[in-house]
Amino acid sequence: MSGFKSLKKRRRIQVIVLAFAALAVSTAIIGYAMQDGINFFRSPSQVAEEPPSPNERFRIGGLVEEGSLVRGQGETVSFRVTDGGASIPVTYTGILPDLFEEGQGMVGQGNYINGTFEAVEILAKHDETYMPAEVIDALKDQGVYVEPDAAANGGAVTN
Structure with a gap:
């Protein structure tokens, strides 16, 4: 047993x-x-302070800097993304979303190579009030986020 x-x-x-x-x-x-x-996700300020390695894929988000959008030959586009504290140059080859424009929120995915963010995907806001939470947080950290309802009332900045 x-x-x-x-x-x-x-x-x-x-x-x-x-x-x-x-x-x-x-x-x-x-x-x-x-x-x-x-x-x-990284904000432009975080990328400027601690640049990631060229082989690290990450997302960057902020506002498309006014006056920085340059459409190149073919489908290549360059612009700068900012959070109010830093501005990072971005290049993208492809068709941009219809709602992509200067002064609007965007999120890009790609790699930071030789001082330029080389995006493989660009996302833009889909209506007047939408912006990704990470972008809002980064803009609030820099003190430049304007509530959508406040823009009509004189542009109050929230922290």
């Missing part, structure tokens, strides 16, 4: 060890798969 209990105990230990091994392997696979899908 004692041999049966030790066999049962050994099987239970094997099942537990196998379950932990399967959990560790699945966690590692999920982590590896997600590493390309996680893009951190």
